[in-house]
Amino acid sequence: MNVIQTAIPDLLILGPRVYGDDRGFFFESFNRSAFREATGCEPDFVQDNHSKSAKNVLRGMHYQVAPRAQGKLVRVVQGAVFDVAVDIRKDSPTFGHWVGETLSAENRKQMWIPPGFAHGFLTLSDTAEFLYKTTDYYAPDHERCIAWNDPDIGIVWPLSVEEPILSGKDRHGKSLKAVAAGPIE
Numbered sequence: 001m002n003v004i005q006t007a008i009p010d011l012l013i014l015g016p017r018v019y020g021d022d023r024g025f026f027f028e029s030f031n032r033s034a035f036r037e038a039t040g041c042e043p044d045f046v047q048d049n050h051s052k053s054a055k056n057v058l059r060g061m062h063y064q065v066a067p068r069a070q071g072k073l074v075r076v077v078q079g080a081v082f083d084v085a086v087d088i089r090k091d092s093p094t095f096g097h098w099v100g101e102t103l104s105a106e107n108r109k110q111m112w113i114p115p116g117f118a119h120g121f122l123t124l125s126d127t128a129e130f131l132y133k134t135t136d137y138y139a140p141d142h143e144r145c146i147a148w149n150d151p152d153i154g155i156v157w158p159l160s161v162e163e164p165i166l167s168g169k170d171r172h173g174k175s176l177k178a179v180a181a182g183p184i185e
Helices: 032-039 176-179
Strands: 001-004 013-017 019-021 023-024 048-053 058-064 071-076 082-085 098-104 111-115 117-123 127-134 143-145
Touching: 013 032, 058 082, 071 082, 071 098, 082 111, 082 127, 082 143, 098 111, 117 127
Parallel strands: none
Antiparallel strands: 001 013, 013 111, 019 023, 048 127, 058 117, 058 143, 071 111, 071 127, 082 098, 082 117
């Protein structure tokens, strides 16, 4: 497994070893032992999620608060997305910083997003299928959303339209300042 460090410690880009020939390819998308060795983390994944999104759909910036905070290992199995994580750990020197990476079926990259980060993505291809492994179950009472276009965070989304396609929940995300004013839990 190839591990790429990002500007935010603990937030990692992972690339598998791919074995290919004229028949196709094979790779391990997850191996607990290799993940632990490469990252120093040993998460207990309890739920897998699979979403499909059309071009210009933006999902995020989502997170769950304690005691149901989630770590996520994410990847794309069809199409391409611009995947983003924002550090919302108040005591972190990188609080409010973000990292974005193109994840695609072609590049097979994955992003490890530990608990304490808001997460979202923008679909770049006509459609994209996105897989999430999570370290806690979905808990709607603990789910929160930060505005995808919060100027204090300043995410540079590669938009091909003026306004992305958003859910009602994502249209009403809070600012990072509003989130930081209260307990992130």
